[in-house]
Amino acid sequence: MAKAPSHPRKSDRRQLRTRLIRRQFQFHEKRPHALVIIVAGYLSSDGEDAVDHLLDWMDPRNIRVYALDRNGRGDELVDRYRPPQGRYWRRLPARGEIAVFHGGWYGPLLRPGAPDDDSLSCLCRLEAMLQAEGVKVLKIWLDRPAKDVRQRLKTLQADTATAWRVSAQDRAVLKQLPAYRRQVDRVLAQTACDGGAPWHRLELDHSPARWEDLAALTLDALKPGRFQPATAPRRVAPPRVQPLRPPPPDNGIKKQDYESQLAHWQGRLRRLTASAAFAKRSLVIVFEGYDAAGKGGAIRRLSRGIDPAQLAVVPIAAPTAEDRLYPYLWRFWRHIPPYHEVTIFDRSWYGRVLVERVEGFARRADWQRAYGEIRDFEHELTAHGVVLVKIWLDVSAEEQRQRFAARGKTPYKQYKLTPADLKNAELRPAYEKAVAEMFARTHTAQAPWAVIAADDKRFARIAVLRHVVETLTAALEK
């Protein structure tokens, strides 16, 4: 537990404000990182007071304040149809911007009896990842002695001008104050480790200097400087799973059989995705594979088995300038479908441990921590009803060479051949090493890889459809 820095009690408020607003300006200009401030306390009015003071000192542009627990309007409903972490990802500040979350991802966890140790350590890992990816997390606990909580509520309720500030949640806290205090102590202790952000306890006594402590903490959090975790977050080892299925024997399929099998599996997929069982689920399909493995063709056939109005096909290329203002998982979170919808990713977050590793776009430390981050991300999806299918289209080096050669000849395929393709072929050995490690570290029971032999296109397309149908059928029966 980090103590709030002591601040000279007689400091010039004006000077503090000058420093804050200057640093905020530089922060917005230079964009060294993003800042998430989580304010939480026994009383909701304490959080509101903290935010009010913060905004009094600072420039309200480029600061957004969210009280996600409190509202229940349209935009919140979007959240309810997706995994819970999505609500923070949607509102994550870009580098150079600030978001204040009342309660943050701790809101519900601070109520007595709520969370198990696993979800707390999961939050630690989330914060470690955010910080390593350039989102500083400043966590403020607004503390009060028990007696003071009661006194403060009484004072607020006594005056009609302030009585509205006492929320139902505040009354619930008052009723079970000792249980709340135990829970808060436990959560705060357990989420200040493992590379997560430390908590800062701010004692809300009657000295006005407490708010200057908040300003000093904010000033410090705006300072440029890369986050260096003291210790790497403790990761759960990937669960033991059956070894990857080897590519099914690839016998080839006759043209006639192909058309009828295609129609069969597409029909089944249409019925599955239209079924009532899919009404509160969603489906994410990830395609990875070497260039010319046939991803585009397989996706075209697969997508004909889904109502186009339920479907988004998302090609993943190099990140845009906007993407680079956020952690690398942000641009995938943007496309996580709501209930009853499907997203097909043509390449995915695995780029981090494939192309970014092989081409040197990511530092070694960054792609190495990505395995655990990806497992956490996929766990967040599958734990909340998203059916996740990960497909590796396995094309041999020889077949790949032949396809590159043929691309020059088919008129409507010429556009696909780029100089990068030829270069990538040279990098194949480096890719093979990265692929093997990717399988070893991200082939989990909840989100297993399917390796599909892709030297025969017809076979691969049918095998993809069949695998998706079978996985979805099994998931919807649960």
Added chain:
Amino acid sequence: MAKAPSHPRKSDRRQLRTRLIRRQFQFHEKRPHALVIIVAGYLSSDGEDAVDHLLDWMDPRNIRVYALDRNGRGDELVDRYRPPQGRYWRRLPARGEIAVFHGGWYGPLLRPGAPDDDSLSCLCRLEAMLQAEGVKVLKIWLDRPAKDVRQRLKTLQADTATAWRVSAQDRAVLKQLPAYRRQVDRVLAQTACDGGAPWHRLELDHSPARWEDLAALTLDALKPGRFQPATAPRRVAPPRVQPLRPPPPDNGIKKQDYESQLAHWQGRLRRLTASAAFAKRSLVIVFEGYDAAGKGGAIRRLSRGIDPAQLAVVPIAAPTAEDRLYPYLWRFWRHIPPYHEVTIFDRSWYGRVLVERVEGFARRADWQRAYGEIRDFEHELTAHGVVLVKIWLDVSAEEQRQRFAARGKTPYKQYKLTPADLKNAELRPAYEKAVAEMFARTHTAQAPWAVIAADDKRFARIAVLRHVVETLTAALEK
């Protein structure tokens, strides 16, 4: 009414596909414009068939299909809390991308007895604007003779494998077929004029060539080439309104009075925005004014009168690379608040007729059509419950000069002084001309400008708060 181009009946399907997929590839690479395809017809299954054929020929990446009428899930609720046009703006394709809307913005208008002439001509102007801003609109009406509609429905219903494709809406159409046909003829005739996109009628007879006509139309729509309206859209003249209020006399406010007046108006604004009357309204406040007019300071004081969790303060600078992929209004639509929330724009869409005009960033023809487009945009907001307050902070040239000089001296204001500021001061006469024309053409009864004298900062800040409170009070009483 444009006829679908006749296409050689024996054309090679393969060749057509080759051309389509090649042009789609170039379209995505070069990004000459965005493409919106609206498919509509008497029967929903006809629209689905059209989309299925289109996706069979094309690459499903970078095409999104939307059936907004049909769904009622989370994401649709976001739409319901905002003006209706917002649902299309949220899903507008970027340059190089394609969106297919089942029914598009015509969906509800094609039912008997629905729209008045005004809303139809409003759609024409919307399409003219989109096309002038780089979004081509291809409108396809899937036609059938009355007898054929009945026959087709009968055929679909007879087979259990297809019976599900008959929607409740289809049955409604069948019941009142003559009324639907009259309505469709009227809507199609009236929305093919005024610079809007033409309708293409595709006769769904039994020849397979009809879908090749669709491919040919799409091929044509992907062709680069700037949209040239045959005639400028007919705009409604701005409604007559009382002349702009001159800046109120600026008497100065003593420091003591200032603090208490600030608290008074901030308190009133807090109560208003927290009130039940505001639960299904929202508030947009636009700040414009010369540099150093005091926008930032006024916004800070104003924003303290609104719960931070209801508020977004959006500074508008030069458009980003992503913004440039869309019509200029897109980035403002992104920030239109849902019910019960407030957005303050620090500069706004008026940049089009101010900085872009004066600095020559927009072509003359583009900023000239912007007056009408802005009136339409603001009408869309105010007609659907958004309270819109437009404030011009009026600082004299002399006071502006003094403020620039002072900025160098106050430590926490130095950051505000940039070389651009000094240059803008030189351009003041050009700006004054642009401002005068802006007032003349966008000061409407629904969205009037308030000009507030800003040479005295305290006076201006109180006047801003007071104007917002009074406007909102009046609007919520309606």
